[in-house]
Amino acid sequence: MEKTIAIIASLDTKEAEVAFVKEMIEKQGCKTFIIDVGAKGSERIMPHIRAEDVARVAGREWDSIYDIPKHEMIAGLLEGIAALMPELYAQGNFDAVLSLGGAQNTTIGISAMKSLPVGLPKLMVSTIACGQRTFESFVDTKDITIMPSIADISGINNLTRTILSNAAAAIAGMAKHAGAPLKSGQELIVGATLMGVTNTGVAEAVKLMEKAGFQVISFHSTGVGGRAMEEFIQEGAIRAVMDLSLHEITSEMFGKGFSTGANNRLAAACNAGIPQVVAPGGVDFIDFYAKELPQDLNKRKHIYHNSNIVHVKLLEQEIVRVGEIITERLNKSRGPVTVIIPLRGLRQNTSPGEALYAPEVDNALIEVLHRGLRRDIKIVDVDANINDEIFSKTAAAELLRLLRQQNME
Numbered sequence: 001m002e003k004t005i006a007i008i009a010s011l012d013t014k015e016a017e018v019a020f021v022k023e024m025i026e027k028q029g030c031k032t033f034i035i036d037v038g039a040k041g042s043e044r045i046m047p048h049i050r051a052e053d054v055a056r057v058a059g060r061e062w063d064s065i066y067d068i069p070k071h072e073m074i075a076g077l078l079e080g081i082a083a084l085m086p087e088l089y090a091q092g093n094f095d096a097v098l099s100l101g102g103a104q105n106t107t108i109g110i111s112a113m114k115s116l117p118v119g120l121p122k123l124m125v126s127t128i129a130c131g132q133r134t135f136e137s138f139v140d141t142k143d144i145t146i147m148p149s150i151a152d153i154s155g156i157n158n159l160t161r162t163i164l165s166n167a168a169a170a171i172a173g174m175a176k177h178a179g180a181p182l183k184s185g186q187e188l189i190v191g192a193t194l195m196g197v198t199n200t201g202v203a204e205a206v207k208l209m210e211k212a213g214f215q216v217i218s219f220h221s222t223g224v225g226g227r228a229m230e231e232f233i234q235e236g237a238i239r240a241v242m243d244l245s246l247h248e249i250t251s252e253m254f255g256k257g258f259s260t261g262a263n264n265r266l267a268a269a270c271n272a273g274i275p276q277v278v279a280p281g282g283v284d285f286i287d288f289y290a291k292e293l294p295q296d297l298n299k300r301k302h303i304y305h306n307s308n309i310v311h312v313k314l315l316e317q318e319i320v321r322v323g324e325i326i327t328e329r330l331n332k333s334r335g336p337v338t339v340i341i342p343l344r345g346l347r348q349n350t351s352p353g354e355a356l357y358a359p360e361v362d363n364a365l366i367e368v369l370h371r372g373l374r375r376d377i378k379i380v381d382v383d384a385n386i387n388d389e390i391f392s393k394t395a396a397a398e399l400l401r402l403l404r405q406q407n408m409e
């Protein structure tokens with residue numbers, strides 16, 4: 001079946017480049033669907049969707065887009081493109097998306113791509129995907145491929161011809177050979193959270209669930225993974241969780257460190273009422289950057305993860321607050337919850353004699369959870385470290401029990 005590539009660009013400034021990309025994509029055996037987000041349109045190319053059409057979706061009518069300030073125009077296009085793209089995709093207008101341009105077009109193109117499902121091919125050729133900029137603002141929790149344009153996308157020359165030809169070939173190849181976008185409700189998918197210091201215990205629990213016949217998607221809970229899992233839960237793609245690494249809640253409380261960025265963890269699963277097996281994996285430390293270490297570091301247990309990041313053990317009053325946040329959020333759950341507490345350490349390096357061994361800290365958390373959680377939330381104390389085999393077996397067994405209880409096997 002012939003694939004169609006949506007091309008998002010400002011035709012008033014990128015007319016020649018869009019024409020070139022269109023030709024290259026069609027040489028790859030694909031069709032094109034042009035979406036213009038520029039102010040002045042094009043005499044050479046007739047788009048399928050005009051900028052006025054995009055903004056109209058956001059409720060912004062105007063006789064001429066020349067007559068409004070630029071920032072209002074961009075705001076309308078951003079809002080409109082995010083609302084319009086899922087609708088156009090559902091109607092079968094395209095199978096992949098390519099966008100190209102500078103700061104303005106990158107912002108609009110990325111907004112369009114973020115509104116589309118994971119698995120749908122997305123490629124942004126951008127003049128600003130380099131230098132001091134990180135990929136966070138571009139990709140967020142989506143599978144967006146970024147291609148730096150190296151030079152400004154201004155005319156067809158030896159360099160832009162090469163970059164745009166590669167982009168056309170890449171998006172056509174993805175469209176023709178990519179897997180299907182992830183959809184909700186197709187099968188029961190379990191979400192799991194892990195990080196390096198909880199990996200052994202969580203990974204073994206995942207294997208046990210897979211052995212029982214379930215598909216499990218694991219997320220790295222270091223600021224983006226937990227946020228991505230929560231989005232999949234909200235979309236209905238993930239319908240049960242082994243949320244065994246809640247480290248991002250600690251990062252949220254401190255508001256700094258390597259793993260910040262995933263706020264309101266646990267909320268999606270609690271609101272959705274899906275089965276949850278939860279453990280406070282990794283909540284007993286904060287991963288500070290070396291440049292932002294606390295002044296009282298010499299009074300705290302800590303270990304260097306690498307030359308840039310230091311794992312610092314929490315103090316008792318700090319972990320009590322983390323426990324209160326976990327308790328407050330889980331108590332709002334609309335579905336079945338089991339909390340598993342590994343009594344001999346919430347991560348690696350917490351056994352007697354090791355760098356982050358501080359049982360008084362862990363015990364303060366345990367006390368808060370036992371005292372504060374709703375009576376109908378089951379608590380299972382496991383006399384083991386989170387990375388021990390018995391913890392893994394307990395986590396998998398509890399989720400299987402909850403799934404049987406909900407007739408979700």
